Amino acid sequence: MTSTAARSETDRADEPLEDFRARARAFLAAEMPPQREGAGPVGMAEARRLQAVLFDGGFAGIAFPRRYGGAGLTLDHQAVFAQEAAGYRMPFPLAVSVAMMAPTLLDHGSDELKDRHLPRMLRGDEVWLQLLSEPSGGSDMAGALTRAVQVGDEWVINGAKIWTTGADQAHYGMCLARTDLDRPKHTGLSMFAVPLDAPGVRIEPIVSAHGGAAHFFQEFLDEVTLPAGNLIGPLNDGWSVAHSLLYHERNATAGVGHGRGYRAESDAGEADGSGVDDLVALARRAGTLQDPAARQLLAEAHIAAVVSRQVSDRVMTGLRIGALQGDWGSLLKLGMGIDAPRRGEIALALGGAAGVVWPTEAGDNLDAHSVRWLTSRSIAIAGGTNEMQRNIVSERLLGMPREAAADRGVPFREVLARRAERRKQGE
């Protein structure tokens, strides 16, 4: 592993973008494998190898300080790198760890946690994921029931998390747990770094609609004991950490911020400019390309791709120059949560009968579209559903009144008592 201490400690955020572009282009051509048709998606093992190549070449964590193994540059350099990297095999499966969890740890972690974990995360040596959603519901994340109790110098965690992507291949989870039942729900939570191989952590797979290897997992946390230093951010301020995590998640999902270049579809769009190359190929193979109705659908998908890219560029620029502030990633994520399921429908229509055939041979694009249709709704749910993004856009960007909440300002212990009373009355 390239030692971060061996790197210059000086960040060099002022490197001209065009100089950086030339450097990135030369590095990519020399070190990264090109994306070849039919090569299949990048798996986690390959992603970790590719991430190590990026790190050792000084192109991982582009906008992270060099102290933590980053390149000490800016998000504009990250955007340039993403443009140049389109067409290469990149470590997409590490998006959660590198583009969501690492920036959150950078924002809130203690020096000890950041020094220990960020270089490993940025090199892909350590994979992190999010332990937020619970069986009782994911949208109301602040209603988490998982408890963390301080015992001497340690924390003891009990509870359950669910819908965790890739838990079988990760090393650490950021776990939101309740640390004070007598505070209102948002102010009695804390965030913890939980090693997934700690005694008391049990991970169970969840079978997806499209079959295949499990993608989601449920975790049972039974008397999991952590050192005091695994607290991320201040005690009882886990909501701020979770908010940052979601902010980075929505940005990464929308292909902006630290996540730029970690989303396979956006890179394809950036490479060809149309965003619908795959759909055109599908229609050609299915013999529907000359059909006027099919061409209309292709035009619709093309317009959505172009608009999405332009809005995304506008948001990126706005955030950079300060014209926009706050949760603009939610607007982009909402757009994707609308566009992706529609794109799935369009692919099915273009593919005709072949579009709905279940996979037969590996690597068949028509088959991939049928699976994509099944999974296309996930983007309207993961990282906060479309409805929750609409709430954020209306309340935080448009300044509309906050959604009514009966539990606002109420100690969480009382919220639970009221809930139990309602259940009793319903019986």
Ligand SMILES: Cc1cc2nc3c(=O)[nH]c(=O)nc-3n(C[C@H](O)[C@H](O)[C@H](O)COP(=O)(O)OP(=O)(O)OC[C@H]3O[C@@H](n4cnc5c(N)ncnc54)[C@H](O)[C@@H]3O)c2cc1C
């Ligand atoms: C692909 C994918 C990956 C995921 N990865 C992870 C992960 O790694 N870690 C993790 O912790 N979680 C993960 N999740 C879980 C995800 O965060 C939750 O599914 C999501 O937050 C919604 O929670 P829920 O499924 O419990 O639905 P619920 O919260 O029960 O919501 C049910 C329905 O009610 C609506 N609703 C709820 N509250 C409101 C409201 N206030 N206003 C309007 N409508 C509302 C919702 O929009 C939804 O339609 C993932 C999900 C997906 C699909």
